[in-house]
Amino acid sequence: MILGLRVVCGLSRSSSRPLGPPLFPVFEVTVSGAVHYRGWEVVQVVSGIAYDCDVLVVGGGIVGLSTAYAITRAAPGTRVTVLEKESGPAQHQTGRNSGVIHSGIYYRPGSLKARYAVRGAAEMVKFCAEYGIPHAVTGKLIVATERDELPRLHALVQRGRENGIPVRELGPAQIGEYEPEVRGLAGIHVGTTGICDYVAVARQLAESSGAEIRYGARVVRVDRRADLGVAVRTAGPGGGEVVRGRVLVNCAGLYCDEVARLTGDEPGMRIVPFRGEYFTLARPELVRGLVYPVPDPAFPFLGVHLTRGIDGGVHIGPNAVPALAREGYGWGTVRVRELGATVAWPGTWRIAARHWRYGGGELRRSVSKGAFARAVRRLLPVVSEGDLVPAAAGVRAQAVLRDGTLVDDFLIREGARAVHVLNAPSPAATASLPIGREVARRALAVLGG
Ligand SMILES: Cc1cc2nc3c(=O)[nH]c(=O)nc-3n(C[C@H](O)[C@H](O)[C@H](O)COP(=O)(O)OP(=O)(O)OC[C@H]3O[C@@H](n4cnc5c(N)ncnc54)[C@H](O)[C@@H]3O)c2cc1C
Numbered sequence: 001m002i003l004g005l006r007v008v009c010g011l012s013r014s015s016s017r018p019l020g021p022p023l024f025p026v027f028e029v030t031v032s033g034a035v036h037y038r039g040w041e042v043v044q045v046v047s048g049i050a051y052d053c054d055v056l057v058v059g060g061g062i063v064g065l066s067t068a069y070a071i072t073r074a075a076p077g078t079r080v081t082v083l084e085k086e087s088g089p090a091q092h093q094t095g096r097n098s099g100v101i102h103s104g105i106y107y108r109p110g111s112l113k114a115r116y117a118v119r120g121a122a123e124m125v126k127f128c129a130e131y132g133i134p135h136a137v138t139g140k141l142i143v144a145t146e147r148d149e150l151p152r153l154h155a156l157v158q159r160g161r162e163n164g165i166p167v168r169e170l171g172p173a174q175i176g177e178y179e180p181e182v183r184g185l186a187g188i189h190v191g192t193t194g195i196c197d198y199v200a201v202a203r204q205l206a207e208s209s210g211a212e213i214r215y216g217a218r219v220v221r222v223d224r225r226a227d228l229g230v231a232v233r234t235a236g237p238g239g240g241e242v243v244r245g246r247v248l249v250n251c252a253g254l255y256c257d258e259v260a261r262l263t264g265d266e267p268g269m270r271i272v273p274f275r276g277e278y279f280t281l282a283r284p285e286l287v288r289g290l291v292y293p294v295p296d297p298a299f300p301f302l303g304v305h306l307t308r309g310i311d312g313g314v315h316i317g318p319n320a321v322p323a324l325a326r327e328g329y330g331w332g333t334v335r336v337r338e339l340g341a342t343v344a345w346p347g348t349w350r351i352a353a354r355h356w357r358y359g360g361g362e363l364r365r366s367v368s369k370g371a372f373a374r375a376v377r378r379l380l381p382v383v384s385e386g387d388l389v390p391a392a393a394g395v396r397a398q399a400v401l402r403d404g405t406l407v408d409d410f411l412i413r414e415g416a417r418a419v420h421v422l423n424a425p426s427p428a429a430t431a432s433l434p435i436g437r438e439v440a441r442r443a444l445a446v447l448g449g
Pocket residue numbers: 058059060061062063064083084085086089090091092093094095096097098099100101102217218219220251252253254255256259276318393394395396397424425426427428429430431
């Protein structure tokens with residue numbers, strides 16, 4: 001228990017001041033003898049706040065845990081508590097992704113994504129090596145299968161070079177040297193892409209951070225006082241617990257906009273959840289490594305790809321379809337309140353109006369395995385519908401602005417005594433170490449200020 005003390009000298013008719021709302025009791029004691037002046041009493045009041053920690057992190061995914069890790073590295077002795085609603089770490093985006101350490105080739109030079117992914121990929125490999133976490137630097141192929149993709153493939157080569165990433169251009173025969181069953185008109189090989197076990201990374205970050213991690217702790221209320229700190233209430237029997245800290249860090253992923261609003265900050269965006277469905281390849285010998293299509297500039301984060309994961313299996317996907325709940329991992333999961341909030345956000349309708357044609361294709365591939373298999377055959381002609389075994393899906397937390405803009409870059413915003421991570425889609429697992437350091441820097445600045 002940390003006591004924050006604040007000494008206030010003032011005029012008062014009595015020696016006590018009203019207590020704050022229930023989450024933030026401030027106890028006050030008159031410590032000096034009272035001096036009387038024209039009927040008023042001059043008193044000295046010491047306010048004490050029972051802080052449970054310095055930094056309160058909401059969310060035990062890779063971003064929240066990397067933030068906790070970065071804080072305790074940068075400022076040893078800082079007390080960090082992570083509140084995670086599930087029974088363990090990394091049960092949502094972090095534990096349901098493709099497991100790829102992205103090179104950073106896709107992202108606009110100078111963007112946070114480009115800077116943090118390039119740096120983050122190298123750091124992630126080092127982190128995994130240091131702690132014995134399964135990983136491999138495999139490289140990956142990006143393959144053009146249509147003529148109209150060739151200019152975009154060449155633009156990627158250029159972008160890769162601008163981002164300092166080693167890229168090798170390939171003709172059809174050279175594609176076959178890497179992947180005998182893959183067909184394409186041209187391709188590129190990116191040397192620094194890899195794969196790892198992000199759940200193991202998250203667990204290690206939790207352990208190495210020395211933070212107190214409370215599982216089963218869903219934050220349902222936040223009482224933020226700009227002059228004091230934050231007090232949160234968690235859901236639970238008997239009204240849950242109250243945890244108090246000096247600054248709140250919101251890394252709630254699919255719920256980050258809701259946590260920002262609970263804090264009293266209007267984030268100006270909403271998370272619109274997009275589910276990504278995967279299949280496992282029944283004949284994994286058909287694919288040696290990682291094979292991607294040329295990305296569509298309108299949706300650089302999309303495109304069904306083939307990934308030989310760290311578990312040895314080959315995963316095919318993800319597509320992108322609207323999820324009917326933020327943690328809606330199948331069409332059968334519908335949460336009316338969440339769906340209502342998504343539908344009520346004007347940006348949702350604007351995306352639908354702009355991208356209905358693309359979305360229609362994704363929906364078709366979601367409901368028809370045959371359509372999905374046809375899409376995969378563009379890259380891997382020998383695949384048949386029977387080769388595709390349904391696998392666990394993930395849901396992306398995509399921030400959407402009121403005008404329907406899909407926020408492309410990572411987005412971190414600050415409110416009084418709060419730092420909110422509002423957009424951390426792919427490649428945020430790759431980039432989690434630099435993202436965590438940046439969030440930590442901002443949280444520590446609040447403590448120091
Ligand atoms: C299908 C898919 C494929 C992807 N592939 C890749 C990839 O190959 N490489 C890559 O780098 N990135 C990939 N990503 C992106 C990457 O997984 C995410 O960017 C990253 O995991 C985000 O981490 P996070 O900690 O922000 O979110 P999460 O992992 O979702 O963690 C947020 C946590 O907050 C908790 N939480 C939410 N609300 C509350 C509350 N009120 N109280 C307490 N806890 C709360 C949740 O339970 C959750 O554990 C992919 C994502 C998806 C969905």
